[in-house]
Amino acid sequence: MARKTGSHAEITGPRLRAVARDLFARHGYAAVSMRQIAAGVGVQAGALYLYTPDKQALLFELMRGHMDDLLAALAAEPMPADPCGRLAAFARFHVHFHLDRPAEVFIAYMELRNLTPENFAVLERQRHAYEDALEAILRDGAATGAFRVPDAKLATRALIAMLTGVTQWFRDGGRLGRAEVGAIYAEMALRAVGA
Amino acid sequence: MARKTGSHAEITGPRLRAVARDLFARHGYAAVSMRQIAAGVGVQAGALYLYTPDKQALLFELMRGHMDDLLAALAAEPMPADPCGRLAAFARFHVHFHLDRPAEVFIAYMELRNLTPENFAVLERQRHAYEDALEAILRDGAATGAFRVPDAKLATRALIAMLTGVTQWFRDGGRLGRAEVGAIYAEMALRAVGA
DNA sequence: GAGTGATCTGAACGCCCGTTCAGTTCAAGG
DNA sequence: CCTTGAACTGAACGGGCGTTCAGATCACTC
Numbered sequence: 208m209a210r211k212t213g214s215h216a217e218i219t220g221p222r223l224r225a226v227a228r229d230l231f232a233r234h235g236y237a238a239v240s241m242r243q244i245a246a247g248v249g250v251q252a253g254a255l256y257l258y259t260p261d262k263q264a265l266l267f268e269l270m271r272g273h274m275d276d277l278l279a280a281l282a283a284e285p286m287p288a289d290p291c292g293r294l295a296a297f298a299r300f301h302v303h304f305h306l307d308r309p310a311e312v313f314i315a316y317m318e319l320r321n322l323t324p325e326n327f328a329v330l331e332r333q334r335h336a337y338e339d340a341l342e343a344i345l346r347d348g349a350a351t352g353a354f355r356v357p358d359a360k361l362a363t364r365a366l367i368a369m370l371t372g373v374t375q376w377f378r379d380g381g382r383l384g385r386a387e388v389g390a391i392y393a394e395m396a397l398r399a400v401g402a
Numbered sequence: 403m404a405r406k407t408g409s410h411a412e413i414t415g416p417r418l419r420a421v422a423r424d425l426f427a428r429h430g431y432a433a434v435s436m437r438q439i440a441a442g443v444g445v446q447a448g449a450l451y452l453y454t455p456d457k458q459a460l461l462f463e464l465m466r467g468h469m470d471d472l473l474a475a476l477a478a479e480p481m482p483a484d485p486c487g488r489l490a491a492f493a494r495f496h497v498h499f500h501l502d503r504p505a506e507v508f509i510a511y512m513e514l515r516n517l518t519p520e521n522f523a524v525l526e527r528q529r530h531a532y533e534d535a536l537e538a539i540l541r542d543g544a545a546t547g548a549f550r551v552p553d554a555k556l557a558t559r560a561l562i563a564m565l566t567g568v569t570q571w572f573r574d575g576g577r578l579g580r581a582e583v584g585a586i587y588a589e590m591a592l593r594a595v596g597a
Numbered sequence: 598g599a600g601t602g603a604t605c606t607g608a609a610c611g612c613c614c615g616t617t618c619a620g621t622t623c624a625a626g627g
Numbered sequence: 628c629c630t631t632g633a634a635c636t637g638a639a640c641g642g643g644c645g646t647t648c649a650g651a652t653c654a655c656t657c
Contacts, residue, residue: 215634235515237432241615253617254635262615317512320430357586358578365590368567369560376559383553391552395560399594411604436645448647449605457645599657606651613644621636627629 220258223248227265232310236266236321266318267326273311274333280304281340290348291402297341298393301370306385312374338363345400355401366396415453418443422460427505431461431516461513462521468506469528475499476535485543486597492536493588496565501580507569533558540595550596561591 226247230239241262245252259265284300286293305312319327342363348354356362370392377388421442425434436457440447454460479495481488500507514522537558543549551557565587572583 219634233515235430235432237430238516240613242613250634251636252615253637256616257634320428321433357589361578361583361586362590364567364571365564365587368570369564369594372559372563375563383556388556391556392560394552395557395594398596399564399590401593414604435643437643445604446606447645448607451646452604601654601656603654604652606649608648608650610647611644614642615640617640618638619636620638622634624631624633626631 219248219250219254223255223258224265224269228269228310228314231266231269231318232313236262236314236318263323263326266314267322267329269311270315270318270322270330271326271333273308273315274330274337276308277304278333278337281337290344290351290353291397293344294348294354294397294400294402295393297344298366298370298396299389301367302373302389302392303385305371305374306377306388309374312371316371338367341367348400348402353402362400366399369399370396411452414443414445414449418450418453419460419464423464423505423509426461426464426513427508431457431509431513458518458521461509462517462524464506465510465513465517465525466521466528468503468510469525469532471503472499473528473532476532485539485546485548486592488539489543489549489592489595489597490588492539493561493565493591494584496562497568497584497587498580500566500569501572501583504569507566511566533562536561543595543597548597557595561594564594565591 223244227239227244230244230247241255242252244265245255248255259268281297281300281304284296286296315330319330322330342359345354345356345359345362345366349356349359373388373392377383377385379385383391418439422434422439425439425442436450437447439460440450443450454463476492476495476499479491481491510525514525517525537554540549540551540554540557540561544551544554568583568587572578572580574580578586
C-alpha cells in the first residue's frame with residue numbers, strides 16, 4: 208500500500224522536521240514518540256527512518272540548524288561603529304530573531320540535556336560563539352567609557368537572558384508590536400550597562 | 403523481606419521528594435521513571451505509592467512547594483520605603499533565593515508543560531502573584547519619577563528573566579561570590595529601569 | 598510472646614517505546 | 628509493456644513504562 212500518489216521524499220523530509228520541531232517544542236523531546244511524529248507527517252513510524260538515522264539526530268539537527276541560522280543572521284546584520292549603536296542593534300536583532308522562531312528557541316533552551324555529550328558540545332560551542340559577539344561589544348564599550356560594566360561576562364549573560372525572555376510572554380496581536388518591544392528591550396539593555 | 407531495620411515513613415517520604423527533585427532537575431520529568439526514583443530512594447517502585455498518589459502529584463507538589471517558599475520568603479523580606487531601595491532589595495533577594503535552590507528553579511521553569519491543566523493553573527497564579535510584587539515596585543517608582551519605564555509589565559518580565567538567568571551559569575567557588583553577583587545584578591536592574 | 602499494623606517486596610497488568618525489516622506499491626525509464 | 632528502485636507499510640523485536648496488589652516482614656503494644 209506504499210507509494211501513494213503525491214508522496215515524495217522532497218515533501219516528507221522537510222515535513223518530518225517541521226512536525227518534530229512543533230511537537231518537541233510543545234511537549235518536550237522525551238515526551239514525544241516517533242509514532243506521534245509519524246502520525247503528524249501522515250506516515251507509519253518505520254518510514255521516518257528513511258529520513259533520519261534516529262530520534263536523537265532529529266533533535267540535534269533541529270538545534271544545530273537553529274544555531275547555524277542564528278550565527279549566520281548575526282554575521283549578516285549591519286552593525287554601527289560605536290558601542291551604543293552596536294548594542295542597540297544587537298538587542299533589536301536578538302529580539303526579532305527569537306520572536307520569529309518561538310518553537311526553535313523553546314527547543315534550544317529546553318532540550319540541551321537530552322543531547323548526547325558529543326552533540327551537546329557542538330551546541331555549547333555555537334552558543335559560546337554567539338555570546339562572545341555580545342561580550343565583545345560590551346568590552347569595547349567599557350574600554351571607550353561608553354558603558355559601565357563591572358563584569359563583562361556577567362553582563363553578557365544577564366542581557367541575553369533578559370532579551371531571550373521576550374519569547375515567554377510576547378504574542379502577536381497583543382498590546383505591543385514587535386518593533387515597539389524590540390525598541391524597549393534595546394533601551395533597557397543600553398541603560399543596564401550604564402550607556 | 404520488607405520492614406528492614408531503620409526504614410521508616412519519616413525517612414522515606416522526604417527522601418522520595420529529594421530524589422525526585424534531583425532526578426527531575428537533571429533529566430527532566432518525562433525522562434525519569436518511577437523505578438529510577440525508587441532505586442535512588444533504595445526501595446522498590448511499588449513502595450513509592452505509599453507516599454504519593456502518582457508521578458504527576460510528585461511533580462506538582464515539588465513545584466507548588468517551591469512557589470510557596472518563594473512567596474513566603476518574599477513576604478518575610480524586609481523592604482525599604484523608597485522604590486530604588488525596594489527594587490535593589492528585590493533583585494538581591496531574587497538572586498540569592500534562586501541560587502540557593504538550583505534544582506527547584508530548573509524544575510519550576512522547565513516542567514510547566516508537564517503539569518495537568520488544573521495544576522498548571524495553580525502554578526500560574528503563584529507566578530503571577532510574584533511578578534505582581536515586582537510590578538508594583540516599578541509602578542511606584544515610575545509614579546514618583548524615580549524610574550523611567552515605558553511599560554511596567556514588559557519591564558517586570560525583562561527584569562525577572564535577567565535575574566533568574568543567574569542560575570544558568572553561577573557556580574560556587576567561581577570567580578565571583580554570591581553577594582558580589584547579587585549586588586551587580588541589583589545595580590543592572592536599577593539602571594535598566596533608569597533609576 | 599502473641600497479635601497488630603505500618604512498611605515494603607516482587608510479580609504482574611496492559612500499554613507504549615525506538616528501531617528493524619521483509620514485503621508491497623507504483624511513478625518513471627527504456 | 629516490462630523492469631527498476633524509491634517510498635512506504637505493517638508486523639515484529641526486546642524492553643521499559645506507571646500503577647496495582649497479595650503477601651511477607653518486623654517494630655511495637657498489650
